[in-house]
Amino acid sequence: MTTEAPVPVGAMPRMRTRKGVPASARGMRAAIYVRLSRETEESTSPERQRAACESLCEVRGWTVVAVEEDIDVSGFSRGLERPGLQRILSRLADFDVIVFFKIDRLARSTVDFAEIMKIAETANVGLASASEPLDLTSSMGRAMAKVIAVFAELESDTIGMRVSNAHEHLRREGRWTGGRVPYGxxxxxxxxxxxxxxxxxxxxxxxxxxxxxxxxxxxxxxxxxxxxxxxxxxxxxxxxxxxxxxxxxxxxxxxxxxxxxxxxxxxxxxxxxxxxxxxxxxxxxxxxxxxxxxxxxxxxxxxxxxxxxNPGERRREGTSLLRGILHCSLCGFRMYTFVSGGKIRYRCIGRLKKAQSGEGNGCYGVTIAAEALEEYITADFLKTFAKIPVVRLVEHAGEDFRPQIRQAEEALKDLQKDRYERGLFKGDDGAERYAEQYASLEERAASLKEKQRHAKPAGVETVPTGQTHGQMFKAADVAGKRELLLNCGAFVEVGPGKKGVRKLDDSRLGVYYGDEGLIRRSGGRLKG
CATH class of the missing domain: 3.90.1750.20 (Putative Large Serine Recombinase; Chain B, Domain 2)
Incomplete structure (x- = not known):
């Protein structure tokens, strides 16, 4: 017996197979494809798939020139976008046949399988299953393969539905089914x-x-x-x-x-x-x-x-302490910060606002130094509120069982239609089963109505925070401090300054807190 030296892959002649010619011809170049969604004891391992494919190639006299694997890759969710499969499809000129363990390893949907068959046929490449007796190079074989692919897709859908139902059942029992663990x-x-x-x-x-x-x-x-x-x-x-x-x-x-x-x-x-x-x-x-x-x-x-x-409610963070609190006493517009001579000042922009609309308001643009003013307001606020405890308002959503009552009453009506209009609840025990279900629903409706009579109403409750305004003000950032001032009704009016006075003149200021500040704010002095 003589032995011949193996022929290099690149030098092997390309064997073209005509449609209708069995893919059993010897000497063809084979690419083995292996796929596994998740490796478990019940799955057909990559080793077993590869061994079966190599055995088929050996029996038919084919030369294995490539082996590609997609491990932990779903054929259903990824479609044809699988790295291993794409590597095979990108070099079909190097192969005469693609070998796989079963059709459902190659594709999980009929559409994907038909697409792969079309691509392979265009390149004159055959398809061969290692565990299914199909000749995929003949017209009848391709038709049978599509039928098998339909059932493979149906099996995949059934498995998915079964797994989904099992997971939902476990979740309803309080069991954890995997995935990202919620924080806490x-x-x-x-x-x-x-x-x-x-x-x-x-x-x-x-x-x-x-x-x-x-x-x-x-x-x-x-x-x-x-x-x-x-x-x-x-x-x-x-x-x-x-x-x-x-x-x-x-x-x-x-x-x-x-x-x-x-x-x-x-x-x-x-x-x-x-x-x-x-x-x-x-x-x-x-x-x-x-x-x-x-x-x-x-x-x-x-x-x-x-x-x-909410853009209408949100207050910009990292800005000035008195933004939204400071108002011009001449025109009522809010005052904003600007930089002059390297220092921050507040100024009224009422004149500019009116000029843009072609009006005049008699305001020349009151300004005041920011640093000294903020120190004054902070000291004044803490003098009044530092020792007062901070409480937060907690809104109780309340209880409302009316949607559930409507649902129970509709279920009773549907049950009556099931028996008297749709003709259900037949048989010897039909009346007994109907009475049992009706009594259960009736009892539930009555229970919900009783709960609605004693439902907790919605409301607002003040809950102590355990901190004083002084403690919270000291620990807060600029936005938090401004929020505390606003919550306490802080409202500051700034009048015109006197010529030659460089220090803060508190006679220019009108500082209000509590109900008085809130009243002034709600009285329309919120321009700008």
Missing amino acids: YRVADNPGGAGKVLEVDKTESDTVHEIVKRVLDKDSLMKIATDLTAAGIPSPGHSSRQTTGKRSESKKWYTTTLRSLLTNPQLLGQVIEDGKPILRTDGLPLVTRPPILDMDTWQALQDELERRA
């Missing part, structure tokens, strides 16, 4: 049985409560994010707390990170899927884990964040 929680063994659950992480929960407290105390999100970063507290996406998904090695916090965290209803213990809370049969959000925030605090937090997001 950690994964723990299920004390009630198999699987995992989420429990409150005390360290992260304390961080959430501190963030919420500072937001309600009017601290800016930028300041909070800066402080968290300086303290070295890992951000929600840091790799130290996330084992899967998008992770970061940076512990830096951003205002977007804070806003995303503080607006996530998972802080209430709600279960989220596709960005929305999963609802119970009564239409209320499903809560299967201990909440980090109570409903009143959550509502107050959302109101504060909404106020800051």
Whole structure:
């Protein structure tokens, strides 16, 4: 028996196969394709797929010139955009046949499989399955392959639906099904049985409560994010707390990170899927884990964040202390800062505003030095309010069971139609099953109506913060201090200055707090 030296791949002649000619001809060049979505004990391992494909090539006398793999890559979600598959499709001139373990390894949808067949046919390249007795180079074989692909797609959809239903069932039982762990929680063994659950992480929960407290105390999100970063507290996406998904090695916090965290209803213990809370049969959000925030605090937090997001309500941070507080006594317009001679001053822009509209208002543009004025107002404010405790207003959302009552009553009507109009509840036990369901719904409707009679009304409650105005003013940034002044009704009028007077002349000032300041503000002196 003589042996021949192997022929280099590049020197092998290209064997063209005509449509309808079986792909069993010897000497063809084969590319093996292996794909696995997720390697588990139940999956066909890459090694087994490759061995089966190599065995087919050996039996048919084909030469394997390339092996490409897509591991942990979904054929359903990625379509044809798979690195290994693309490498094969980009060099079809080097192959005569593409070998794969099963059709569902090559494509998970009929559309994708048909597209691959079309591309291969155009390049005169055959397709061969290592575990399915199909001749994919014949017309009948291609037709049968498409039929198999249809069933493969159906099986994929069925598996996806089954997995989705199983996950939803586990979530409704309070089990953790994987993914990114919400900030404030950690994964723990299920004390009630198999699987995992989420429990409150005390360290992260304390961080959430501190963030919420500072937001309600009017601290800016930028300041909070800066402080968290300086303290070295890992951000929600840091790799130290996330084992899967998008992770970061940076512990830096951003205002977007804070806003995303503080607006996530998972802080209430709600279960989220596709960005929305999963609802119970009564239409209320499903809560299967201990909440980090109570409903009143959550509502107050959302109101504060909404106020800051509203351009009409938001006050610019990092600007002057008395912005929105200082007004010209001549025309009533607000006063803004400008720089003159290297120093900051406040001035009225009422004359400029009126000139733009072609009017005059008799104001020549009152100005005053910023530093001395701010020191004076700060001292005056602290003299009055320093020892007064700060309280925050917490709005109670109240309880309203009327939507649930309507839902229960509609369910009763549908049940009646099921029996008397649609002819359901047949058989010997039909009447008994109908009566049982009707009684259950009737009992639920009655229970909800009783709850509505004793529902907690909406209202506003004052909650002590444990700090005085002086303590909070000292710790706050410029925006926080201005917020405290505004909350206390601070309203300052500045009159014309006297010639030759360089120091602050407090006789030019009218300083008001409380109800008087609020009345003056609401009286129309908010121009500019």
